[in-house]
Amino acid sequence: MTTSIVDRGSLASRAVTLSARFRSVHGTNPLRISRAPGRVNLIGEHTDYNDGFVMPAAIDFYSYVAIGERVDRTLSVNSEQFQETVEFNLDQLAGPPHKHWSDYVRGVAAVLREEGYPLKGANLVIDGQVPIGSGLSSSAAIEVATAFALTSLGGVTIPLLEVARLCQRAENTYTGTRCGIMDQFVSCFGRQDHALMLDCRSLEATYLRLPSNVRLVICNTMVRHELAAGEYNERRASCERVVEAIRKFLPNVRALRDLTLEDLEYHRSLLTDVDFRRCRHVIKENARVKDAAEALKCLDLMRMGKLMYLSHESLDRDYEVSCGELNIMVEAARKLEGVFGARMTGGGFGGCTVNLVQNEAVYGFKEQIVCRYQARTGLTPLVYVCSPAEGAGDVAQ
Numbered sequence: 001m002t003t004s005i006v007d008r009g010s011l012a013s014r015a016v017t018l019s020a021r022f023r024s025v026h027g028t029n030p031l032r033i034s035r036a037p038g039r040v041n042l043i044g045e046h047t048d049y050n051d052g053f054v055m056p057a058a059i060d061f062y063s064y065v066a067i068g069e070r071v072d073r074t075l076s077v078n079s080e081q082f083q084e085t086v087e088f089n090l091d092q093l094a095g096p097p098h099k100h101w102s103d104y105v106r107g108v109a110a111v112l113r114e115e116g117y118p119l120k121g122a123n124l125v126i127d128g129q130v131p132i133g134s135g136l137s138s139s140a141a142i143e144v145a146t147a148f149a150l151t152s153l154g155g156v157t158i159p160l161l162e163v164a165r166l167c168q169r170a171e172n173t174y175t176g177t178r179c180g181i182m183d184q185f186v187s188c189f190g191r192q193d194h195a196l197m198l199d200c201r202s203l204e205a206t207y208l209r210l211p212s213n214v215r216l217v218i219c220n221t222m223v224r225h226e227l228a229a230g231e232y233n234e235r236r237a238s239c240e241r242v243v244e245a246i247r248k249f250l251p252n253v254r255a256l257r258d259l260t261l262e263d264l265e266y267h268r269s270l271l272t273d274v275d276f277r278r279c280r281h282v283i284k285e286n287a288r289v290k291d292a293a294e295a296l297k298c299l300d301l302m303r304m305g306k307l308m309y310l311s312h313e314s315l316d317r318d319y320e321v322s323c324g325e326l327n328i329m330v331e332a333a334r335k336l337e338g339v340f341g342a343r344m345t346g347g348g349f350g351g352c353t354v355n356l357v358q359n360e361a362v363y364g365f366k367e368q369i370v371c372r373y374q375a376r377t378g379l380t381p382l383v384y385v386c387s388p389a390e391g392a393g394d395v396a397q
C-alpha cells in the first residue's frame with residue numbers, strides 16, 4: 001500500500017537548494033530568505049470573519065521567499081512550483097484579481113505601497129511546501145513570507161500584527177476572497193508545540209500546548225471542488241445579512257459574535273432557513289472553541305475530540321461547506337484505534353481533515369485511513385503527520 005510520506009527536508013538543505021535556484025534564475029545570490037508556515041485549524045471554522053474564536057496551529061510546512069535587490073522598479077517573481085516568472089512594475093500594482101498565483105505577491109506589494117512603506121525593485125524566487133488548494137493556507141504562507149522579504153529588503157520592520165492585517169487585506173483586495181484574519185495571524189504568531197486560541201475581535205491570543213501523547217495527523221482528500229471562493233464569500237454574506245436584519249432590534253450587535261442562540265431563535269421569522277442554519281453554526285462553533293480550550297488545558301482529549309466531531313457535523317449540515325469526500329474521511333477516522341477526534345479543516349469544499357491521534361496509533365492510523373478512503377472513493381489520500389511549528393521568520397544562510 002502507498003502511504004504518502006512527505007519529506008519536508010532540513011532547513012539548511014532547503015536554503016541551499018533555494019539559493020541555487022535563485023542563482024540559476026536571477027544570476028546572483030539572494031540577499032535573504034524568509035519563510036512562513038501554513039496552518040491547520042483544530043476547531044473554530046468560519047468564525048473568524050464573524051469576530052469569533054478560532055484555534056489554529058502553524059504546521060511545519062513552510063513557503064520560502066528568496067529575495068535580491070534590483071536597480072530598476074521591477075519585481076521579478078519566479079515560482080518554483082509553477083515553473084514560471086512574472087514581472088510587475090512596482091508603481092503599477094493596482095488592478096483586479098488575475099486568478100493567478102502571482103496575485104498573492106502583487107497584492108502584498110501593493111498593500112505595502114498603499115501604506116507608504118518603501119519598496120525596492122527586487123528579484124524573488126518562491127518555493128512552497130504547503131500543498132496548494134488543500135485548505136492548509138498556502139496563500140497566507142506566501143503572503144506573509146513575501147511581506148517579510150519585501151520589507152526586510154526595504155529596510156523596514158513592521159509589527160507582526162500589522163503584517164498579518166496587511167496580508168489579510170492583500171488577499172481580500174487582490175485575490176477576491178473575503179477571508180478573515182486566522183490564517184495570516186497564525187502564520188505570523190505560530191509557536192512550536194502549541195495551538196493558539198485567537199479572539200478575532202480583540203486579536204488576543206492564548207497559547208495552548210498540545211499534549212505530548214498525541215499528534216496532529218492531516219489527511220488530504222485530494223479533491224478541491226470548484227466554486228470554493230464564491231461559496232466562501234456567499235457564506236460570509238449570509239452572516240452579514242443576518243447581523244443587518246437583527247441589529248435593527250438589537251443595536252449592540254456588531255457581528256454574529258454578539259448574538260446568542262436565544263436571540264437567533266427569537267428573530268427566526270426574519271431569516272431564511274439557510275441563513276438561520278448558517279448563523280446557528282457560527283454561534284455554536286464559538287462556544288465549542290471556548291470549551292475546546294478548557295478541554296486542552298485539562299488534557300481532556302476525549303472531550304476535545306467530541307467537540308471536533310460536533311464541529312464537523314455542524315459544518316456539514318448547518319454551514320454546508322463539507323463534501324462527500326471529507327465526510328468519508330471523517331467517518332473512516334471515527335472507527336479507528338487511538339483517534340480522539342476528526343473534522344474538516346479550513347474553508348471546506350474539499351481539502352483536508354485534521355485528526356487528533358494517540359502517538360502509538362499514528363502508524364496504524366495512516367495505513368488504515370488510506371486503505372478505507374481508497375476503497376470508498378478510488379482516490380489515494382496524502383497523509384501528513386504534523387507538529388505545531390514556529391511562525392514566520394528569516395532563514396539564516
Ligand code: GLA
Pocket residue numbers: 044045046047048049137179180181182183346347348
Ligand atoms: C479560510 C479563510 C479563513 C477562515 C477559514 C474558515 O481558510 O482564509 O480566514 O475563514 O477559511 O474557517
